Amino acid sequence: MNGWDWAILIILFFGAYRGYKKGILLEVIALVGFVVAIIGALHFLPQSTIWLSAHFDTESNLLPIGAFILTFIVIVVAFAILGRLLKSIIRLTPIGFADELLGAALGVVKWAFGISLFLAALDWADIEVDLLADSQSYSYLRPFSSAVINQIILWFPAVEEMVKTIDNFFKEKQS
Numbered sequence: 001m002n003g004w005d006w007a008i009l010i011i012l013f014f015g016a017y018r019g020y021k022k023g024i025l026l027e028v029i030a031l032v033g034f035v036v037a038i039i040g041a042l043h044f045l046p047q048s049t050i051w052l053s054a055h056f057d058t059e060s061n062l063l064p065i066g067a068f069i070l071t072f073i074v075i076v077v078a079f080a081i082l083g084r085l086l087k088s089i090i091r092l093t094p095i096g097f098a099d100e101l102l103g104a105a106l107g108v109v110k111w112a113f114g115i116s117l118f119l120a121a122l123d124w125a126d127i128e129v130d131l132l133a134d135s136q137s138y139s140y141l142r143p144f145s146s147a148v149i150n151q152i153i154l155w156f157p158a159v160e161e162m163v164k165t166i167d168n169f170f171k172e173k174q175s
Contacts, residue, residue: 004131008115008141012108019107023099025090026083027106033079041071116145124167 001009019027041048048067056063090096119142122129132138153160 001136002131002134004129004135005137008137011115012111015107015111016104017107019110020100020104022103022107023087023090023096024102024106025099026087027103027110029079029083029086033076033083036079037072037075040075041068044071112141113145113148116141116143116148120145 022030045064045068048071049064052063052067052070087099090099119132119138122132123142149159149163153163
C-alpha cells in the first residue's frame with residue numbers, strides 16, 4: 001500500500017466514524033432533506049423572491065439567488081431538527097445500535113462515492129497523479145461512482161440528462 005491507499009483508508013475510517021455517530025436514520029434524513037431542499041427552493045423561488053423583495057429595498061439580480069439560499073437553508077434546518085428528534089427517540093430503543101452500525105456502513109459508502117467522484121474528475125480533466133499508478137485502492141474506487149450513477153439512472157431516468165450535461169461540460173473544457 002502506498003501513501004494514497006493509506007490516505008484513503010484514513011478517509012474511509014473517518015466516514016465510518018461519522019456515520020456511526022450520526023446513525024443511518026440521520027444520514028438518510030439528511031440526504032432526503034438535501035434533495036427536498038433543492039426541489040422546494042426551486043418550487044418556492046417565485047414566492048420567496050417576492051417576499052425578500054418586500055423586505056429589502058433592492059432590485060438586484062441577486063435577489064432570486066438569496067431567496068433560493070434562504071429557502072434551501074430553512075428546509076435543511078427543518079429536516080435536521082426532525083432527524084435529531086427521531087434520533088433521540090431511536091437511541092432509547094434496542095435498534096439504536098443497529099442504527100449506528102448501518103450508519104457507519106453508509107458513511108463508508110458515502111465517502112467512497114465522494115472519493116470516486118474526485119478520481120473521475122481527475123480522469124475527465126486528464127490529470128495524472130503518480131501515486132495512483134501503484135495504488136491498490138484505485139481500481140476499486142474509480143468505477144464506484146459510475147456504477148452508483150448508472151443505478152440511479154435506472155431508478156430515475158431524468159437524472160441521465162443531467163449527467164450528460166455535466167459530462168459535456170467537462171468534455172468542452174478539455175477541448
